[in-house]
Amino acid sequence: MSTPILEVIEVYKYFKNVKAVDGISFSVNPGEFIALLGPNGAGKTTTVEMIEGIQKQNKGTINISGLNWAANESKLHQIISLSLQETRFIDKLTVNETVQLFASFYKLPRTRVDEVIEIVALQEKKKSYVENLSGGQRQKLALAIALLNKAPLLLLDEPTTGLDPTARREIWNILMSLKKSLNTSIILTTHYMEEAEYLCDRIIIMDKGKILAQGTLEELLSANNSKEIIEFATIDNISEQFFCGDGIYKLIWDENAFTGKLIVKSIIEQLPIFLQKIKENGIKLTKLECRKLTLDDLFISMTGKHLGD
Ligand SMILES: Nc1ncnc2c1ncn2[C@@H]1O[C@H](COP(=O)(O)OP(=O)(O)O)[C@@H](O)[C@H]1O
Ligand SMILES: [Mg+2]
Structure with a gap:
């Protein structure tokens, strides 16, 4: 087992009456690619800013390569590189001049x-003024700057938020090729489950300052047992007790939208039983979809809300 590049131990950060980070612990190994996944206000930025030394925790320990910020500021600046959630560049400098x-x-x-x-494929924009860059190009510029000093720990705060799908895909491709070529650990924050799923070795799910779950995608989705989803819509009201029994974990019923999600062990086994019940009770389905559990489903089952909310 290698020594972790980062250890976060029982860390708290409070602002007046907001528990922004409420006792979190996790560690990152060299070369690992970690996602902090959670909705707005989960505490992701506060967490990365404490790791970056921009904010100081009220309680708890943060070790980076075994060092803390209090005593090792200049050393840590060599170990960490970052791109902030919103980076302000100087508009009247070109891309080239900014990186320079x-x-x-x-x-x-x-x-x-x-x-x-x-690396970030901005060659053709080298001479463009920063003020004329698109959102995606700005994010690439921020990434280029973060890559400059080849730091062993790279922190990227919402690198693709607000970008259109094409620009997001481009950033993903850059990060994916970095992952293959570098021995850098990366922590990226996001509220897009696809981003965490696609890019990261391990995912830490946060909400309201706490870590709700962490593990590989596989581990998170198969906690206890592998799970699958039968999703349906109807014009009839469904009671919570309607679907229960062996092999059914949970019914998530939305009483406003009249949509239900049945979390089951196996679609193959449960779908015939489901359809039988629907038929017996004269329920009219307006939609039926079977699929694997996603991180968003997991998040809903833990918090009652979507990741994107
Ligand atoms: N400087 C601050 N003063 C007061 N509250 C803050 C401050 N920074 C963050 N918060 C609050 O802490 C919580 C977590 O914020 P943040 O870490 O930015 O979440 P995220 O990055 O996951 O969206 C939010 O409720 C936010 O309003
Ligand atoms: Mg944030």
């Missing part, structure tokens, strides 16, 4: 500037 400026902080050669611009 940050490279000069680290005393990096010109060649590194060209390298990172190439």
Whole structure:
């Protein structure tokens, strides 16, 4: 077992009456790609900012390569690289000049500037002013800057939020190829389950300052038993007791939308029983869909709301 690059132990951060981070613990191994997945206000930014040394926790320990911020500020700046949820660049600088400026902080050669611009595929925008970049191009620029000093721990706060699907896919491709080529640990925050599923080795699900679950996608979705979903809509009201019995874990019934989600052990086994009950009770279905459980389903079953809410 290698020593973790990051250890977060029983960390709390309170603002007046808000428990932004409410006693979380997790660790990250070298080379691991971790998602902090949760809706707005879950405490993701506060968590990464404490790791980055931008905010100080009220309680708890954060070790980065065994070091804490209080005593090792300059060393930690060499270990950590980051891109913030919203980065303000200087509008009247070009892409090239912006990356060059940050490279000069680290005393990096010109060649590194060209390298990172190439990694994020901004070559054609080198001479464009930052103010003329699209949202996706800005995120790429922020990523290029984060990559400059080849830090072993990279923190990316919502790298694709607000981007259109094409731009999001481009950022994913860049991150995916980084993952293959670098031995860098990455923590990225997101509220898109697809992003966490696609990119990350391990996913930490957060809500209201707490960690609700963590593990690989496989582990999260198969906790207890593998689960599948029968999703339906009807014009009739369904009572909670209607679907129960062996092999059924839970009915999530939305009484406003008249839609139900039945979490079952096996669709193959439960679908015939489900349809039989529907028929016997004269219930009219307007939609029926069978699928695997997703992280959003898991989140709903733990919190009663969607990840994107
Ligand atoms: N500087 C601050 N002052 C007061 N409340 C804050 C501050 N920063 C964050 N919060 C609150 O802490 C909670 C977590 O915020 P944040 O870490 O930004 O969540 P996320 O990044 O997951 O959306 C929210 O309820 C937010 O309003
Ligand atoms: Mg945030």
